[in-house]
Amino acid sequence: MSDACKSCSSAGSCSPQDKAACGEKSEAEKELEKVLSRIKHKIVVLSGKGGVGKSTVAANIAMSLARAGKKVGLLDVDVHGPSIPRLLSLKGQHPNVDDNMIEPVAYAKNLWVMSTGFLLPSDDEAVVWRGPVKIGVIRQFIQNVAWGDLDFLVVDCPPGTGDEPLTVLQLLGEESKAVVVTTPHMLAVDDVRRSITFVGLVGATVLGIVENMSGFVCPDCGKTHEIFKSGAGEKLSLETGAPFLGRIPFDPELARAGDEGFNYLTVYPESETAKSVEKIIAPILALDA
Template identity: 40%
Template sequence: MAKQPTNPSGTIPKDLKVGAQTSAEQEIAERMRHIKHKIVILSGKGGVGKSTVAVNLATALAWKGNTVGILDADIHGPDVPKMLGMEGARMVGGDKGLEPVVGPLNVLIVSMEFLLQTADTPVIWRGPLKMKIISEFLSKVNWGNLNYLIIDLPPGTGDESLSIMQLLSDLDGVIIVTTPQEVALLDSRKAANMVRQMSVPILGLIENMSGFHCPHCGEVTNIFSKGGGKQAAKDLNLYYLGDLPFDPRVMLLSDEGRPFIVTDAKSPVAEAFQHVVDRLLERLKGQH
């Protein structure tokens, strides 16, 4: 049965169906039964690096020999295809459902971008349609057997975030990405509260763009304040997964569709990211 919000006085819509599983929910449950770990990447504020974390996490896990899928649940701003160099690819129907696009290291990718006529086509949809397409991405796609499914969300606590948390009853949990500014931290609190209202575990918090690592002199300059993420994690009683420095090559490689975690593996940001992945894997081990 779809997950229901636990706080009746919260802002989460209350007109959500309660009762027996629908056929869509049964189809989702059947598909998801073959996926061992499901991890959602969320943030309160936009542009903090969710998609960057999602594609590099998927790539890092695939690099370790896992079978990995990535669901780009950002319907209005699907960035995952570009970040994995798969822009222009198309999903096609097969005997077992809609076939994901196969990306680098055999990462399976599903994104609204693969269904649009051109990358410039805007999606002008209201909530119910967005919820339907997300449900179909889970129920109609031939994900097969996977070790990990990474789900990249748009910013905030809107329809897409709500749909994913309702439809997936066995999520391992959510990773919250933040940057160190007060406004991002404030929005992270809201995101954490929303996830808790939905009774979904929070795997931890990542502080991104936590300091500028100068590629010339090697020095780290704190562009924003430093340590806000760690403090916010403490205040909110969240596990701190670590921080990632600001590095201009992250953006350049991302625009070229080459995740830094493998293409720039010796850089400080890749090493920091690897540390985050290790902590995450430890945490997942502890949960099971």
Template identity: 45%
Template sequence: MKQNADIKPPLFEDDKLPILFERPEMVEDQSTAVPDPRLVPENAPEHCPGTESELAGKADACNGCPNQEICASNQPKAPDTSLPFITERMTTVKRKILVLSGKGGVGKSTFTAQLAWAFAADEQTQTGIMDVDICGPSIPTILGIANEQVHASASGWSPVYVQDNLAVMSVGFMLPSSKNAVMWRGPKKNGLISQFLKDVDWGYLDYLVVDTPPGTSDEHLSIVQYLKDSGIDGAVVITTPQEVALQDVRREIDFCKKVGIRVLGLVENMSGFVCPSCKTESQIFKPTTGGAKKLAADMGIEMLGAVPLDPRIGKSADYGVSFLDEYPDSPASTAYLDIIDRIKEILEDI
């Protein structure tokens, strides 16, 4: 049904996550903290030039904005008040790895899950997964823990444990139902990411694998900014073979260069498909421009490997089971494991 044109859509009645902002420890934090000049206030004027802009606080649109004074003061921007807390929390996390891809649906979350499962296969290795895809969290489903919830304790939010040595944090655990949409603009997403880093009781971790949404926007900038002092060990970039995907991945690698993140390597997913009936391999997503291999060569990064498209991978993700455990002998598993071994090797050398 269409609504009458002069009623504005209730765009901002999106606070469907009461638990998030009612937690006492968080409320306290929000109210005592100085307003963060880098965050655009909820009620910023429509034509806000952006707080990073030279015109910040000086543009016509800034008149009446609650943030105007801070923006206009033009003093060197105060460091984010949460940064020291994040750095403190991250001192017990040894390796921080981002899983990136400019394009959506190329298998970032699936790869993240497989990588973490593979790390955690060694009982001595403490592994964590942080899902910063706020609007489309898939990690809980892929790991088979979609109905779990996050609990608050004295030392922070307890992540959800898939097994003793695999901790997971995702906005998916905070929604009343998986149907709920998280209709948040950047500043709110950034706020939650900061909380994932400083308020979650990660404990000691050998690896923290961060799954990201597609693109190069708020989530990506925030995670880089928040982990600046703690250091990101590197990023694994995922792509599919066709040019439309490679285009976006080129941009993502450009982003990594701009912000100074080391690219550990490139993984080509959905690379070729073996027909279960006649066993012939065909290319669903044709590498019309040379695929990931050429991209890796062009951009001077390592090609970690190619994983063939196997319908059982998607099915395993739907059912929340580990593809590597279910089908250890499949060509895709071999490819995954070779890539993961190589990532471990690279990380040991750093």
């Protein structure tokens, strides 16, 4: 109880709205703070444009951090199109629920996953939820999932600047950091530029920009060929002042890994693509140095 409440004649009988007006935190807010206090670093992966490979980037960041010995949670808040279960070959998995707490699905020794995809009865099930329902579910995925003590929570958001990324950044607070994904196409860069502005408006920090599908890795010769122009991510970095984390080439084996659900970084650790991911996670790992 706050000092104001202690001196109030209505203490003990006021409504939640009255308590909020007096600065008294609700039980839900206290529970959220308790959960977040056990998570050192919050990394939100987002993009203003769809189809840029954002979920693939999020999954590989999480797997790379786990391979480096960090305790990692991967949260998929793409309510209408959850991709993480397929990317990690976890389709058909169902989390256990005990005492109103949800146990995340274990992917590896140091990596736990939660996604709306685990809760849908079939792949054909359409999620028809309005904003308030989505906001409530996302809050549950953060507050009521037994994440435990984590070094990193990596959150995969749907494209755009709507309810999902806004809710995540607001719930995680100003200490959250965004990784913004683009492709070399200027059409994508235009939308991603708005994402960077969005992150600043909600009080979070842009950790950096990733340019995905930057060049094509030939499966025969192993060389990288620029099918599209590269450098758009770096140019955007110079324009906005957001750090440039690096490029990930378009690699057919990385695409196959996503379709078949195997860990590309484990199977091809010496590839140029794997090395590019290692470069990108270096500044993220440095947060926990």
